[in-house]
Amino acid sequence: MSEYNVAIVGATGAVGTRMIQMVEQSTLKVKTIKLLASKHSAGTVLKFKGQDTVVEETTPESFTGIDLALFSAGGAVSKQFAPEAIKRGAVVVDNTSAFRMDPNVPLVVPEVNAEALNEHQGLIANPNCSTIQMVMALEPIRERYGLSRVIVTTLQAVSGAGNRAVQETLDESQAYLDGKTYTPKIMPVRGDKKHYQQAFNVLPQIDVFEEDGYTHEEWKMIHETKKIMCGGDMNSNDIQVTATCSRVPVPIAHCESVYFEVLDKHATVAGIQDAIANFDGDVLQDDPAEQLYPQPITAQGRRETFVGRIRPDQENKGAFHLWNVADNLLKGAAWNSVEIAEYLDKMDLLHVPSAAE
Ligand SMILES: NC(=O)C1=CN([C@@H]2O[C@H](COP(=O)(O)OP(=O)(O)OC[C@H]3O[C@@H](n4cnc5c(N)ncnc54)[C@H](OP(=O)(O)O)[C@@H]3O)[C@@H](O)[C@H]2O)C=CC1
Numbered sequence: 001m002s003e004y005n006v007a008i009v010g011a012t013g014a015v016g017t018r019m020i021q022m023v024e025q026s027t028l029k030v031k032t033i034k035l036l037a038s039k040h041s042a043g044t045v046l047k048f049k050g051q052d053t054v055v056e057e058t059t060p061e062s063f064t065g066i067d068l069a070l071f072s073a074g075g076a077v078s079k080q081f082a083p084e085a086i087k088r089g090a091v092v093v094d095n096t097s098a099f100r101m102d103p104n105v106p107l108v109v110p111e112v113n114a115e116a117l118n119e120h121q122g123l124i125a126n127p128n129c130s131t132i133q134m135v136m137a138l139e140p141i142r143e144r145y146g147l148s149r150v151i152v153t154t155l156q157a158v159s160g161a162g163n164r165a166v167q168e169t170l171d172e173s174q175a176y177l178d179g180k181t182y183t184p185k186i187m188p189v190r191g192d193k194k195h196y197q198q199a200f201n202v203l204p205q206i207d208v209f210e211e212d213g214y215t216h217e218e219w220k221m222i223h224e225t226k227k228i229m230c231g232g233d234m235n236s237n238d239i240q241v242t243a244t245c246s247r248v249p250v251p252i253a254h255c256e257s258v259y260f261e262v263l264d265k266h267a268t269v270a271g272i273q274d275a276i277a278n279f280d281g282d283v284l285q286d287d288p289a290e291q292l293y294p295q296p297i298t299a300q301g302r303r304e305t306f307v308g309r310i311r312p313d314q315e316n317k318g319a320f321h322l323w324n325v326a327d328n329l330l331k332g333a334a335w336n337s338v339e340i341a342e343y344l345d346k347m348d349l350l351h352v353p354s355a356a357e
């Protein structure tokens, strides 16, 4: 196993701070760490393995000598600096949506499609948080019974929209409890025309609306799921997928209610439970008699995807429902990114292929 010079871009953010923790706890051997952000946070001191580490402004030269660059500072930053990092010999794991639909960029959840890493050209995309936990729940079912159709409704945590969104929701909640007026400026989408109360409210909008009436988050869940589960084809008809995404006033951990149809009509709840219980990274929490089911409060801070409430559809044979929960900042972002890097290391792929340099 080699030793690596690692950079984290967006190190001061909701995801970036978790990336620091995940790298600290990783099996990767870290020779040096560089914490990068915008010029506004340059000079901030963060800890890495107990040592003070000064945050630096991100520039192309930041990546000189870096072997692994973990990006989580927004799509525009990735588009500007990821090519600079690769040019200087760093493998980039990008947590934004900037390159996910590029046919030359593998979109990877290691437990599901690690083999796609073999095709990387220096850049690997980390999927959307809601997509990751859904494919983690569905992959063991697909492996055992085949999968033809998925209809998902998400209940997503506020931290998915970043640190400022969490602060707005906390301030708004306090104002609501104090009977004061509060004017939201961020939720549901910072750059959109209108802003609504998130505290004590559910907003059926994550990301901007497309012309067809779906939000971009819903579009991502559909096409990312196909790219990951259908051999890289974002428009595959092998699995039909549709999504409705909503934001709930929960700080951390997304929930999903998933309806799915399998190919093998002899599938049983017990068989599905067994497949999930034996899948790396999944935890089965499914015992109605004991009121055992996944919840955000218990999934927070954990790397696993929790699955429960598995039951057959009452009217369609071969159709079932499940409920899954995962920490959107860990398995949905920071942990999946670092896990990709661990797989690259184990597969001897943590280097930029010579043709791409
Ligand atoms: N897999 C997934 O689904 C998820 C993906 N994400 C992606 O990760 C990104 C970060 O999310 P999150 O941590 O929640 O956001 P935050 O708003 O909490 O943090 C943003 C980070 O980006 C940094 N940054 C902003 N502008 C620049 C710049 N010009 N150059 C370098 N760094 C910059 C900020 O640094 P500073 O302190 O200097 O402002 C900060 O560290 C998102 O934009 C999203 O694309 C997020 C959540 C889940």
Ligand SMILES: N[C@@H](CC(=O)OP(=O)(O)O)C(=O)O
Residues within 6 Å of the ligand: 095, 096, 097, 127, 128, 129, 156, 157, 159, 160, 161, 206, 207, 217, 220, 328
């Ligand atoms: N959209 C997710 C987080 C995110 O940033 O997703 P993406 O990386 O696909 O833009 C959420 O708000 O919960």
